[in-house]
Amino acid sequence: MKRVxxxxxxxxxxxxxxxxxxxxxxxxLVADDMSNCxxxxxEGVKKITGRDDLPFVKMSFCDMxxxxxxxxxxxxxxxxxFAAFKAVGESVSDPLKYYGNxxxxxxxxxxxxxxxxxxxxxxxxxxxxxxxxxxxxxxxKSPRQPSTSPYGNTKQICEDILxxxxxxxxxxxxxxxxxxxxxxxxxSALIGELPRGVPNNLxxxxxxxxxxxxxxxxxxxxxxxxxxxxxxxxxxDIVDLARAHVCAxxxxxxxKMEQEYEIFNVGTxxxxxxxxxxxxxxxxxxxxxxxxxxxxRPGDVTAIWADPTLANEKLGWKATRTTEETLASAWAWEKHxxxx
Ligand code: UDP
Numbered sequence: 001m002k003r004v005x006x007x008x009x010x011x012x013x014x015x016x017x018x019x020x021x022x023x024x025x026x027x028x029l030v031a032d033d034m035s036n037c038x039x040x041x042x043e044g045v046k047k048i049t050g051r052d053d054l055p056f057v058k059m060s061f062c063d064m065x066x067x068x069x070x071x072x073x074x075x076x077x078x079x080x081x082f083a084a085f086k087a088v089g090e091s092v093s094d095p096l097k098y099y100g101n102x103x104x105x106x107x108x109x110x111x112x113x114x115x116x117x118x119x120x121x122x123x124x125x126x127x128x129x130x131x132x133x134x135x136x137x138x139x140x141k142s143p144r145q146p147s148t149s150p151y152g153n154t155k156q157i158c159e160d161i162l163x164x165x166x167x168x169x170x171x172x173x174x175x176x177x178x179x180x181x182x183x184x185x186x187x188s189a190l191i192g193e194l195p196r197g198v199p200n201n202l203x204x205x206x207x208x209x210x211x212x213x214x215x216x217x218x219x220x221x222x223x224x225x226x227x228x229x230x231x232x233x234x235x236x237d238i239v240d241l242a243r244a245h246v247c248a249x250x251x252x253x254x255x256k257m258e259q260e261y262e263i264f265n266v267g268t269x270x271x272x273x274x275x276x277x278x279x280x281x282x283x284x285x286x287x288x289x290x291x292x293x294x295x296x297r298p299g300d301v302t303a304i305w306a307d308p309t310l311a312n313e314k315l316g317w318k319a320t321r322t323t324e325e326t327l328a329s330a331w332a333w334e335k336h337x338x339x340x
Contacts (some may be wrong), residue, residue: 002077003026003028003076004076004077005079006031006229007081007082008032008035008084009030009042010032010037011032011037011039011082013179013242014030014041014260015041015044016089016186016241017080018080019049019243020246021249022054024250028055029076030057031056033058035085036085037120040065040194042054043317047190047266061106061108062100067109067111068115068116071116071118078118079251080111080122081124087151088151091149091152095337103154103158103160106162110161114172120173120174120249121173122248123159123177123179123247127178128152128155129145130144130304131144131148131155131301132304133301136305137271138265138304140263141263142237147168165311166261170252173252174260175262176263177264178266179203179236180236180237180305182237182241184189184326184330184331185330187331192329192333193333194337196218202274203235206277206281207330211335218292218294220294220297222293224296226302228273229275230274231271233272234268234270234305239321244264247316248264248319252313265307265308266306269305271280277323283330297310
């Protein structure tokens with residue numbers, strides 16, 4: 001059986017990916033420094049998959065010695081690298097924390113993969129690299145735009161580090177997946193997003209408002225040049241997103257890559273506005289949300305959604321869950337957290 005290392009595997013995306021990898025028949029090794037999560041999702045993964053023996057190593061990939069030790073103690077066929085900080089605002093106020101952690105950990109993973117014969121590296125990138133796109137939907141050929149935050153910049157730089165490393169070292173090859181807006185939770189409601197403090201992202205803020213942890217959702221701007229004036233995004237279900245990783249890992253391990261470095265958009269191809277999402281959430285969960293229109297949030301792009309054709313064709317992957325299913329799963333997870 002092939003083994004996949006999931007760095008940051010106790011987090012939101014990493015835990016969902018771990019479940020899908022196990023269900024697809026891979027051995028998974030989870031590693032996480034627990035700097036931005038607790039054991040909730042790791043325990044949830046074990047419950048969902050029935051793998052009480054799921055190996056877990058608490059470590060930071062910024063520690064080269066620990067990274068090297070991990071790769072020498074385990075035979076790793078592919079690594080999916082999630083371990084990174086992700087709060088856009090914090091990256092602006094503390095850029096060195098972001099550059100230090102996000103770049104060093106990835107460099108160490110690449111060094112260790114190269115040294116220990118792990119050919120296959122999957123990097124978790126973001127649609128943030130497209131900035132405010134001139135043409136919609138965005139394809140992988142759409143130009144990257146200068147980043148508006150150190151966080152976004154680390155995604156661009158890590159993509160470049162992977163591209164250049166693959167070009168220079170025949171020992172490794174790589175795929176970067178550019179995620180649009182991952183939302184929702186596993187249908188079991190045993191794993192999901194666990195924001196620390198006040199959520200920055202829309203859906204956790206909505207579910208926390210609905211459960212009464214927040215008073216009121218602020219919709220940031222209703223005067224954008226979009227059909228209803230609120231921003232448009234491509235919200236991708238977390239389980240669909242996780243499955244894209246399984247397809248990408250299989251593409252690498254089954255020797256299906258056409259180039260040594262490949263990039264894929266992971267989105268639905270459907271734009272949804274903030275207002276449409278709020279309305280869909282209220283309708284599918286049969287509740288009323290307290291919300292108000294607030295000023296625009298600095299740094300937000302007006303509209304972005306994916307052209308996922310390349311992933312559909314080359315990865316054999318497609319988003320399958322409806323917005324309603326996804327928003328119902330997000331609400332089920334919030335209720336699970338609240339013990340309801
Ligand atoms: N948003 C909002 N209120 C919030 C959080 C987000 O209106 O409390 C909007 C935000 O302006 C953007 C969309 O929801 O248009 C998605 O924001 P999020 O932070 O989830 O993801 P982003 O696209 O910024 O990465």
